[in-house]
Structures are given as structure tokens and as C-alpha cells.
Amino acid sequence: MAKKGGAAAAGGGGDSKKAQGQARKAEAAANKAAAEQAKLAAVEDEEWEKGAKKGSAKKENNEAKKAEAARKKAERDAALAEEEKSTPGRSAPKNAKSAVKKTKGIDAAFGQLDSGSGSGGNLGALNATGIEDAIDALGLTESSTNVAEIDKHPERRKAKAYKVWRQNNVEREKELQREGFAYKRREDKLYAEFCASPDNPMNQVAAKYNTTRSEMAAMHAEEKRKVEERLGGKK
Template structure:
């Protein structure tokens, strides 16, 4: 046998502390269970959300439809204004053209009236019949055909030479300048209508320069001062008459 047998343990040596520990230090463990309360969903919540979404879609579609209508109405209104603007432009152009034609006609009529007023008045009654008789025989007064009157101006000069020598001398030629220029401008624009190289304003500028030196300008025609005597006016008439005679007879 090996050595001494084991010494038996004294039960008091280990049981007492165990009892002391178990009775004084160890407390029963308590377990706590945490619970979470889950509330049930409200009744009808899903249906309300779908209804709201449907209403939102309808409202959005209605807004888009109204916006499209507004755009179409705005486009139609814009086209209407454009057409109206074009119509107004054409109407204004036609009215301006008509007004310009009326103005030129009025100026021409005024010019003719002034020309007629500057001519000697025709005698009335028995004196008128005598005035209508033209003397026969030689001389410029009795032979219109002997004059070389090839143009309108020459023909008018020839008629003035063969008529009575009591033509009036214009004392206020400046009063006839406006009407004379209007008639001159209209005639020259008609003559220059085929000239595509010049704009209208360029043509008018050229016509004004021509008119400044043209015989149709009353300021370039024979005139007399308002205070001239009858003898001075008669001398001017005779001088102009001689100039016309030489030009027409000589064919120059």
C-alpha cells in the first residue's frame, strides 16, 4: 500500500462557508421581459392614400390640359395679331398711296388755276367775238405754222406769240413753286420708273436738282418786282417775246 490513507475532509471546513455564501451573498436572479406594443393600422388608411393619389393625378392632368389650352389660345391670338398687323400695313400703305395721289392732284389743280389766273381774261360779249378772229397775213402773229414748235414748251411759246401781247408778268412766282414742283416731280418719276439703279429718294434728290435749273420752276421764269412800272413790265414782255421768236424761227 502506498503511504498513509487520505485524511478525510472535515465537513465543517467547507460546508460552513458554502452555507454562509449561499445564504448571505447569492440572491435569486430576476429576469425581466421587455415587450413592445404594436398598434394595429387604422381602418381605411390605405384606401384614403390611394384616393388622394388619384385626386392628385387628376388635378395634374387637368392642369396640364388647361396649360395646353392656354398655349393654343395664346398662339391663335398671336397669329390673329400678326394677320391684323399685315392687313393694317396693307391698308395703311393703300391709304398713304391714295392720299399722296390726292395731294398731287390737288397741287396740279392749284397750279392750273394759278396758270389760268395769270393768263389775260377773255373779253365778254361782242368784244369776245372780235377777239376770236385771228388776223391773216405774214408775220409771226398770223403764221403759227411758220414757227418751229416741235415740243410742248415750244408749242406753248408759239401760242403765246400768236396771241395778244398782254400776258401778265408774275409778280409773286414764289407762290407757284410748290405746285410747280409737285407736277414736275410726278412727271419725272413717271419718266424714271424704269431706272432700277436708283432708289425713290435718290430719284427725288436728283429731280430737285433738275427743278432748280428747269424752266418750269417759276423762280426761273420771267417775273417782275411788285413795284415795277407799266413801262418796265412792257419792256420785259417785249424782250421775252423776241427771245421766243428767235428760238422758234431758228429751230434752236
């Protein structure tokens, strides 16, 4: 009887060890699964953080571009304000009365051209066609040598002239937008076109700040001669 009971006890001990072994295996498997899950979660967190940083960097870049554009606009406005402050009375007349007066002056110029009067007495042969030529002809009929129209400081009017030029060339800006020009490239191209245009004061008749009155009179006479040749050569 004693042997039988001992055998049963031995069998029970074996079952207990087997159960313990299975429990350890299950625990190890659970720990491994938990570790894999934690690793996957860490990778997902890292990817999310990268995406968040990328979005934040893009937003900061856009804000920086807007700030730069605002800064440049403020600089242009400040330069324009300073120019208007330092050169009062240089802006062109905008009311209808001034426009009518200018038109009458052009008509008078053509009258003198038809009659052959004016400086030099040989203007009857000039042919003035178009508003630009009419204005040139008006200048030729002035009896005195007007040296005041030769600008000694065209750079002071450049910022204001550029602003007016941009307002008159809105369609050109839209055209560049349609062609895919980025903001900075578009601004650079428009400014380059203005610099090469006759509307740029730097491209007009100008004298150095220390030019004498006699030198300015000579410059005026030379410009006058060029206009006479140009208008006289038109048929």
C-alpha cells in the same frame, strides 16, 4: 375562432386604407396633368392672340399708307383745280392747228435771221440750232418789247407744270422703282428733280407782283441780250 375572424377583419381594413391612398395619388396625378394641360393651352392662346394682333397692326399700317397716299393725291388735284380756276386761258394749245401756227412762226424767224432783219438789225450772225434755240430766235425777231411774257405769278402754274412733268417722266419713276426707292422717297426725289428742272415756272423769268412796266421792259431787254450772246456765240 374569434381571434381568427378579428385578424381577417384587421387585414381587410388595411387593404381599404391602401386602396384609398392609391386613389388619392391617382387623383392628385390627374389634377396635376389637368393643370399642366390648362397652362399649355393658355400659352398657346396667348401666342395666337399676339400673332393675330400683329397681323391686324400690319393691315392697319398698310391701310394708313393707302389713305395717306389718297389724301396727298386729293390735295394735289384740288390745288391743280384751284390753279386752273384762278388762271383761265394759261394752258398751252393742244390741237394740231396751234402746232402748225407755231411751226410757221419758227420758220418765219429763221427767214428773218437769214435776211438780217428783226430787232437791232444784227441778227444775221445768230446761229439757231435745235428747237429751244429756234424758239429763242423767234422771240428775238419780235419788233416790240413784249413785257407780257414775264410772269408775275409763276407759283400759280407750278402745280400744273409738275403734273405735266410727271406725265413726261414716267420712265424716270419706273427707274426709281427698279432701284428700290420706297414710295415716299421716290415722290420726294421726283419733286426735287422737278424743282431743279427748267420746266419749273419758278426757274423761268419772273417778276414781283408790284414790278412796274418800265422795270419789266428792262428785264425783257436783259433776257433778250443774254439770248443774243448765247446764239451769237454758237458756230
